[in-house]
Amino acid sequence: MSARRGADRLLLAACGHGALRAAVLCLAATASAGAALALPAALGKTLDLLLAGAAAGPWLALCAGLMGALVLLDAVDTVLTGTLNSRTTAWLRTCLLGHVLALGPARAGGFGHGDLVTRCTGNAAHAGTGPSAAASALAALVTPVGGLVALALLDLRLAAVFLAGTPALYLLLRAFSRTSSDCVTRYQEAQARIAGRLVEALGGARTIAAAGIRERERARVLEPLGELGEHGHRMWRVQGRATGQAAVLVPLLQLAVVAVGGLLLTAGQLSVGGLVAAGAYAALAAGIGTLVGQLNALVRGHAAARRLSGVLDVPAPVYGEARAAHAGRAEQGAARLELRGVRASRGGREVLRGVDLTVPAGATVAVVGRSGAGKSLLAALAGRLAEPEAGSVLLDGADLASLDRAELRRAVGYAFERPVLFGGTVGEAIAAGIPGGEQRTASARAARVAGAARAARADGFVRTLPRGYDTPCEEAPLSGGEVQRLGLARAFAHRGRLLILDDATSSLDTVTELQVTRALLGEGDRTGTRAGTRLVVAHRASTAARADLTAWLEDGRVRALAPHDDLWELPAYRALFGSGPRSEFDPDPDPRSGSGEEIAGG
């Protein structure tokens, strides 16, 4: 679907969402246009009656009533426009946010963070004005059309004179909307580029400070500013030119109508009041000033809606309704994971070229390989945080794509290298791992949280926080390793049948890592974690040594799946850990028993 049609569809849906308000707004604006159209006729009639010395009281009252109605309807218009805009914007933002979250990291990753923030904030606000601008534009058409009809009713020749000037008006409006649309689109794109760079710079603030590249970074973030200014100026020039051209055209048309009206007056075919009304109707019929404003809002809203539909048109992953074989026994089960002929790319490059791997139920498999070998990608595929381009990933024989979403998330738990803590307090951040529907009572949840925290060696430092587990996350001063342990605790609290640790112990000191891995592998029942299946992305030989099997990724495939001790006989495998000769940084003389070695470059 083209971006334009996507935007049309989105704006239509937005209009549908606020249909009642939009309809009332359109009615109020139309009524206002009607009153504006009736006023010149009433004024003309009043003038004629006064000139003729006749009683003009009721007509004067009508004029006052129409003026009052115009003020009232204007106020209604303002209030309705404001509320419709804010409600539509909120609806668009909710849709967009829901969709971005539904897309998941792989599909949403195609957009920069700053770009998405711009779309959710500024662009959604502009698109949110679309329905009110459309309703007002629709009503704004009533005025010129009504003006033209009124001229025709006064005298057909007056309308004919006016119509002779309309091709110029049409060309002016068309040129305006085309050029303006292009400027607005480019302006919004430049805005998004600045936002994207700003988000990057904020994320890398420490690096920027440490490297002393503040000025260079400032220049890089603001680099699209020139382009932004250029498009902004062009936008104003286009609008200024259209308004200027209208300012010439409108009086010319009015003048022509009044000139013809004057001739009709001298010929006795039009009254003085009729001439006054004709002049006013000519101005209303040529209400280009209002239309330029309405068109501008429409163009801006449409361009913003195109940017929103660019995200909304990316299809979200589809989930099936299947349940894995052990779903009914989720509390006790350990899942079997299989990857069959899996191919997957990152950044347009094929990273995995046919991975076959079976992780037996209840086993712990360490995934090792050089930096960039695709270990994290494999970990993401194993829980459907990424999707294969070919091949399949099966959990207890069921393709992940066929599984019900809630069932999949209940079955697979994750811990990451840099976890983000959600929840008001530290305890809630850990409890966020407990699947919905489990452990409903507060005491059962608290016990599960504490057990998971103990297993992740987080319980000790959490208890030293000012309010323990009730300490608000933002008031808890945490090191990288402590945050990582809370992320592990969250994953332990999840108690999925498959637990995936993607470099989730990299910031832990060797002793803590050893304790956590032991809890993970051997002390599950005592600490509150449960023995399930584990897939562990490992950079340390010690981690691989404690796993049942090691999957060695190389050249996009699993080169070997075997116990670490067996693989250790191979020089190429040892080379992954910087071994052969013992490293001077290695505190442990026997890497098989749990050293702190890092995979080269990992």
Ligand SMILES: Nc1ncnc2c1ncn2[C@@H]1O[C@H](COP(=O)(O)OP(=O)(O)OP(=O)(O)O)[C@@H](O)[C@H]1O
């Ligand atoms: N967001 C991304 N966009 C584009 N390419 C990416 C992205 N993330 C990773 N890649 C590329 O995908 C490849 C595999 O990355 P992955 O993170 O899976 O490797 P890894 O084996 O886990 O590496 P490491 O041990 O360094 O963490 C790398 O070549 C990397 O450059």
